[in-house]
Amino acid sequence: MSVALREFWAGVRAQLPILVGVVPFGAIYGALAIGAGLPVAAAQAMSALVFAGSSQFVAAGLFAAAAPWPVIVLTTLIINLRHVWYSASVAPYLAHLPLRWKLALAYLLTDEAYVVAIQRYARPVAEPDQRHFYFAGTGLALWVAWQISTAIGVFVGAQVPPAWNLDFALPLTFIALLATAISDRPAALAAVVAGVIAVLAVGLPYQLGLMLAAAAGIVAGTLAARRLRQRPAPEVQP
Amino acid sequence: MNDLAIWATMLAMALVTLLSRLSFIAAWGRITLPEGLREALRFVPPAVLAAIILPALVIRDAQLNLSPDNDRLIAGLVATLIAWRTRNALATIAVGMVTLFLIGMLR
Numbered sequence: 577m578s579v580a581l582r583e584f585w586a587g588v589r590a591q592l593p594i595l596v597g598v599v600p601f602g603a604i605y606g607a608l609a610i611g612a613g614l615p616v617a618a619a620q621a622m623s624a625l626v627f628a629g630s631s632q633f634v635a636a637g638l639f640a641a642a643a644p645w646p647v648i649v650l651t652t653l654i655i656n657l658r659h660v661w662y663s664a665s666v667a668p669y670l671a672h673l674p675l676r677w678k679l680a681l682a683y684l685l686t687d688e689a690y691v692v693a694i695q696r697y698a699r700p701v702a703e704p705d706q707r708h709f710y711f712a713g714t715g716l717a718l719w720v721a722w723q724i725s726t727a728i729g730v731f732v733g734a735q736v737p738p739a740w741n742l743d744f745a746l747p748l749t750f751i752a753l754l755a756t757a758i759s760d761r762p763a764a765l766a767a768v769v770a771g772v773i774a775v776l777a778v779g780l781p782y783q784l785g786l787m788l789a790a791a792a793g794i795v796a797g798t799l800a801a802r803r804l805r806q807r808p809a810p811e812v813q814p
Numbered sequence: 815m816n817d818l819a820i821w822a823t824m825l826a827m828a829l830v831t832l833l834s835r836l837s838f839i840a841a842w843g844r845i846t847l848p849e850g851l852r853e854a855l856r857f858v859p860p861a862v863l864a865a866i867i868l869p870a871l872v873i874r875d876a877q878l879n880l881s882p883d884n885d886r887l888i889a890g891l892v893a894t895l896i897a898w899r900t901r902n903a904l905a906t907i908a909v910g911m912v913t914l915f916l917i918g919m920l921r
Contacts, residue, residue, distance in 0.1 A: 656835075663839050751910070757863060770862070
């Protein structure tokens with residue numbers, strides 16, 4: 577098997593456990609979108625075109641509330657603005673790729689694909705670098721699962737009893753991802769600061785609290801890492 | 815909203831989402847980030863994930879709820895322990911869902 581193909585399947589495999597949490601979330605979105613009065617084709621197409629879970633949830637609610645279209649588009653933009661950070665984070669690794677690869681991987685740059693792919697980029701690789709196939713594999717695995725789970729939700733979702741708490745699968749998925757993303761103490765501090773600020777800022781409109789919290793966490797982590805480096809190495813006692 | 819307006823709105827949603835994701839990927843090389851800012855980007859995953867998770871666990875009915883009555887907080891803490899100990903996504907999600915279900919049954 578070629579290196580590219582091996583990277584692709586490794587990316588797919590790395591995403592599989594995450595899908596356990598994503599599939600119920602997709603099914604809930606499908607059910608919600610139908611409940612919001614969206615036509616079946618539009619509910620399904622939103623998963624294919626927008627491909628951003630939390631913003632699709634909010635948009636379904638706004639469609640149901642007959643919100644004006646600029647409000648829906650602007651809300652989508654604000655919720656998905658965190659992807660700008662993901663974009664900046666992966667950009668140096670994709671710089672050598674042709675535009676069609678950049679477009680495709682940007683389209684696949686979800687929370688789950690990003691967290692898995694960026695950990696692959698942190699590991700060394702033999703030349704030539706084929707890690708974009710890993711990114712594509714992990715992103716496509718999520719894409720396929722998102723489309724299928726949306727379809728399930730569109731057709732059967734409304735019959736699932738609320739007592740199953742299927743919507744809880746998403747925070748659980750993120751908890752699993754967070755455990756792999758905390759690699760050292762500055763990263764742990766970034767998570768704690770961001771989490772606390774997000775709770776304090778939860779009243780802010782349009783999930784602006786999320787952006788504010790993430791920014792605070794990133795600053796805290798960076799300062800902590802800098803401080804650790806500046807501290808002189810402890811002297812060895814005989 | 816008629817069908818045409820729904821589809822037009824959705825296309826605009828898709829466009830702004832793709833532009834957010836494409837932003838730095840497309841612009842890299844033409845704009846360069848200072849070294850300090852590049853280093854900061856490694857804190858994006860822990861910060862964003864924690865900022866999504868914590869409110870989902872402790873905010874119930876628009877109120878901060880840190881009491882043992884908060885089923886999702888308990889289940890989330892159990893899942894966090896599993897995630898931290900095992901680094902296994904499947905186990906984390908499964909244990910978290912089952913814990914929440916069992917607490918709901920017991921109450």
